[in-house]
Amino acid sequence: MEINLGIYLVLLITSIKDVSCWNDRNRIASFPMQFEKPDSLKSPLETAPRLLASGGPSNPYNRSFDSLRLPMLGMMENATIKILFDIQDGIRYVLQTKNVYTFAYHGTGSTGLSAVIDNMIEPRDKVLVFVCGYWGDKGARTAQRFGANVVRIEKPPGSRFTLNEIEAGIKQHRPNILFIVNGESSTGVFQPLEGIGNLCHKYNCITIVDIIATVGQQPFKMDEYKIDVVYMNSQKGCGGIAGLSPVSFSPRAMSKVKRRRNIARILHTDINAQADAWFITKPVELKHDALAHSISVSLLYMLREGLARVAEEGIENVWERHADTHSYIQFRAAKLGLESFIANPEDRLHGTSHFNAPPGKDVFKIVDYMLEKFSIEISPGILTSFGKIIRIALIGSNSNRENAARIMNALEIALNSADTNL
Numbered sequence: 001m002e003i004n005l006g007i008y009l010v011l012l013i014t015s016i017k018d019v020s021c022w023n024d025r026n027r028i029a030s031f032p033m034q035f036e037k038p039d040s041l042k043s044p045l046e047t048a049p050r051l052l053a054s055g056g057p058s059n060p061y062n063r064s065f066d067s068l069r070l071p072m073l074g075m076m077e078n079a080t081i082k083i084l085f086d087i088q089d090g091i092r093y094v095l096q097t098k099n100v101y102t103f104a105y106h107g108t109g110s111t112g113l114s115a116v117i118d119n120m121i122e123p124r125d126k127v128l129v130f131v132c133g134y135w136g137d138k139g140a141r142t143a144q145r146f147g148a149n150v151v152r153i154e155k156p157p158g159s160r161f162t163l164n165e166i167e168a169g170i171k172q173h174r175p176n177i178l179f180i181v182n183g184e185s186s187t188g189v190f191q192p193l194e195g196i197g198n199l200c201h202k203y204n205c206i207t208i209v210d211i212i213a214t215v216g217q218q219p220f221k222m223d224e225y226k227i228d229v230v231y232m233n234s235q236k237g238c239g240g241i242a243g244l245s246p247v248s249f250s251p252r253a254m255s256k257v258k259r260r261r262n263i264a265r266i267l268h269t270d271i272n273a274q275a276d277a278w279f280i281t282k283p284v285e286l287k288h289d290a291l292a293h294s295i296s297v298s299l300l301y302m303l304r305e306g307l308a309r310v311a312e313e314g315i316e317n318v319w320e321r322h323a324d325t326h327s328y329i330q331f332r333a334a335k336l337g338l339e340s341f342i343a344n345p346e347d348r349l350h351g352t353s354h355f356n357a358p359p360g361k362d363v364f365k366i367v368d369y370m371l372e373k374f375s376i377e378i379s380p381g382i383l384t385s386f387g388k389i390i391r392i393a394l395i396g397s398n399s400n401r402e403n404a405a406r407i408m409n410a411l412e413i414a415l416n417s418a419d420t421n422l
């Protein structure tokens, strides 16, 4: 065996040397380069350790982040297929659902949003969207682009909808689909979901819920709440980095998909193609015929390990940890004299807290000060709240009292500094 290997290596080396690429080299040399190497790429990549607390991507759990360096498996190996099933199990666990059609799109949460809308909506379907912030608005605009008849019910940023308001909207508009955001992270509002599923069963419509700012942060139980479709992302409550968008479809949602007379507009996010690729509808034996697009095995590791980390701790303990961090932030903020943007404490999200800009202070200067002096990223708000609020988000691995204390101590110094005055 050793001798055979030796001969093989000798043959290999000779054959590598023997092959001439003289012709190809000549052909390449005959095309003079028009553009030089960019100077920007000559220096090494610059980065720094940050505490990411803006509400955008959070620091991933080490177990998830470290997995990105593991050796890459082939796309179609049995070991890779096992990871696909592990991820489905993990998503079902964090969602508390038995839904068979549960998998993850490649892309961020916004890809999940477009994909669930495309798969659930047929042209002229009436979609009732409850809007009290950026993410509700984005749901409405996405549904419009996919040709739905969109009806918006709006309330000012910082508010949420009561069950009575939701029922009145359904009765008046009789939608085929209801779209609502569980955690409107643009304003910090928590929208309770209890009762909405029952209403949608009563009035025969499908519920689509954006749970990105609540999943893996505070209690969400898909089957108990009778929610039909949800989408999320890998970089917040799932504890990883951006790149995948887990989704889940109830049997009711799937029966609408199966009844539709036209097809979804985007081929590669079509749920039928994805269900094959995730071996929900296709047997593993036919794996070479199951591809919707190339899969990033490294991103699959990342999500699997994030979900495994959450499962290891127990989802109910993760919810409790976020509630505890939230209480601590609120306590420290009150001591600093910061006023919460959301008046009613019960309406506040546990992962994302919003405070009004203190009088005489420049929010952008505070945000810059926190980054430059303490390597902490917080947010000056978006859209209607842009520049008017301080947003602090401690999500996933970041949610603990140590990080909360580090941020509030830094914020206290920032607020006391003349550098952050208007």
Ligand SMILES: *Cc1c(COP(=O)(O)O)cnc(C)c1O
Pocket (backbone or CB within 6 Å): 055, 056, 108, 109, 110, 111, 135, 181, 183, 184, 185, 186, 210, 211, 212, 213, 233, 242
């Ligand atoms: C972050 C966020 C999104 C967008 O997710 P991406 O992964 O950035 O595309 C959508 N909805 C809510 C509520 C969010 O907080």
Ligand SMILES: *[C@@H]1O[C@H](CO)[C@@H](O)[C@H](O)[C@H]1NC(C)=O
Pocket (backbone or CB within 6 Å): 062
């Ligand atoms: C995560 O990894 C970093 C870098 O190796 C380390 O400093 C940190 O203590 C780890 N965190 C936990 C919770 O293990």
Ligand SMILES: *[C@@H]1O[C@H](CO)[C@@H](O)[C@H](O)[C@H]1NC(C)=O
Pocket (backbone or CB within 6 Å): 078, 284, 285
């Ligand atoms: C992969 O799994 C399939 C189906 O379970 C099995 O038939 C096949 O032998 C496995 N391949 C390898 C290389 O183990």
